[in-house]
Amino acid sequence: MDPLFTPLSFSRGPAMKNRFMLAPMTNKQSNLDGTVSDQEISWLLRRARGGFAHIVTCASTVQPCGRGFPGEIGVYDDMHLPGLRKLASALAGAGSVASVQLNHAGIRADSTGRVGPSADAETGARALTVEEIEAVIDSFADAAARAEAAGFHGVQIHGAHGYLIAQFLSRTINRRTDQYGGSLENRSRLLFRVVNAIRRRCGKDFQLGIRISPERYGQDFFDVRETVQRLLDEALIDYLDMSLWNIFKEPDDERAHGKSIMAHFLELDRGPVRVGVAGRIVDPETARACLDAGADYVALGKVAILHGDYPNRVSGDPAFKPRWLPVTPEYLRGQAVGESFIKYLASYMRNFVEGVHPRAGGSGVKSAWTDEQLGLVPVSSK
Template sequence: MSTAAAFEPLEPLRGPVIPNRIALAPMTNQQSEEDGTLSTEEIDWLTARARGGFGLVTTACSHVAVSGKGFPGELGIFDDALLPGLERLATSLREAGSVSAVQLYHGGMRALGDERVGPSDDVSSGTRALTTFEVEELLERFVAAAVRAERAGFDGVQIHGAHGYLVSEFLSPVVNRRTDEFGGSPAGRARFLLTLIDRIREECGPGFQLGARISPERFGQDLFETVELAERLIDEEKIDMLDVSLWDVRKRPENERAGGRSLIDWFTRIPRRGVRLGVSGKIIEPADVEWALSQGADYISLGKVAIVNAEYPRLLRSQPDFEPYWRPTTHEHLRSQSVGPRFSRYLSTYTHPVFRSLPASEGAPKFDIDAYLRGEGH
């Protein structure tokens, strides 16, 4: 089975050509400082993947407002004071040969802190509905963050519209019960994301790459609304890359009305025009890479397997019989892959088999990643 297609250059509508079709998925790693400042640990972790051959490297979610922080040690992009670290990272990734992007994020009803905000009230999480004025304020914070990323030297940004955070909450017919222009219908629920895209396009340069990440189901998402949104994003060509988080690229839809087609097929069948379509979810072996690309994806994003295989693309290209490291890991192996101690401690809370053997921090509960992907818990 050939993976040669993975090493064809990828040319988005705008900005630099991406040297191959293998991207690093944005992953929470808890390595930044509590004030949002980028740490040397996080720079080293991301730069090691760029040196390892990942054509596109996207940061972990980066909160655009202090109130939107969703995890301890989360990267921030809400203030100009954070620019020095961001500039260091952008320079390091460029010198290592990767195209770079910052993932723009707000935790919404899943944010840390006592005062959570979202599209609608939610008693169970203590979330207060944003006023229309506050929605406009948050849109401006996202736009300011995109401008900040461009100033720092990144090639683009990715809007985090997946996994039940703020943008995803606006898209959800379950979570979003608003009756103003940002709710009430599929068009209204998509308005936050579409307005944000338009405003970033207006404020950033013509060569600045703009992507969006979406979930097709779970977290209150409706598959058919998500497909309709994807069709519009692709048809209007206002973004350059659409990243669909599938949890498993071979997965069948949970919605019984979707028939026997796989989730990936619902998106790869959309006439592509100039927008590049990426997929992620349980892409581990070289055969998985080849299969996802053969189904019509333009690129694939690697997540957990990239944590334990910093040089996955380089090794895949140079070794026909490449077998990625994919077994219970150790802190020593993680150190060899430029995973810092804070990220390593965070991974020790996973119940995923690869990380299950890591000694957990004292008193830290195991983090059930499968439950998280089902939309249960934080």
């Protein structure tokens, strides 16, 4: 049997019917008040019906001041519940595990009241007080409980791409001198307190994952590796989603050269926690190679935009050759990609939408879609 189509069980929550997860992707498709739009449901439902075993929403904000972009899903108020219920019911009805990705954008927020671990002159963010950090932790737990009440199978904590949790992990962005700054134990305190708070608030079978990216935004590669091992050892999460930008890439940090980033993390002792990878996985052969290397599942992004039924296509043709970029707006509309998402892809991704070339550069608060092209790359050294 094709390993891509073997089921995958978890310590908590439902199993995946195959090894394909839809990666969470910024898309600006929901309403400005954070309520889920019909377009967002259409986009995700198309992927659920197309065979993706686990659907993770775009980053969804736990506080109004933590919104990363207009049109982001909100999970910070009960007014969001009707739309969340409709989305969860649609995805579960199509046979997919359904999760909300919980996020606070911190200094990368689309807000005039940006906050972060420390003051940041480039973005105008101010430092959170300890009391406000406590409120952030409570907001993640409240949002997870709200997602559970709406019928989702689980949530995924966004600890990647330089957003608030990753900002606290960073040695350069986080310059605090209290219990949330300095040592790795202190810088990772927010992350572990969020994990524990969600576990306390939600049911014993509620699934909890976390997305981590191991480089950039001042993160030290070995700090991230140590933090990941602790997450695996404590086993309060059910899966770890590694956002690698490129699964074949070696770390930027010269001390870690000699093998890929993926290999560095797949060699860790994971216990009962499942580990998945994302980053330039396009063809089925590459997806199978990830499983052969030790990954439990693959999370697909760009190719899932282009083929909403990617898993079903691979099931019917194990050697399926997906189409690639650029594509026309008409093609994207045929894949249930909404107008806001098409505009976003055209604005931030080179050569994604045919005939559109985004302007180079940009503001200090960049989209996660630009991380590979315009993002901050350096890592600090010990």
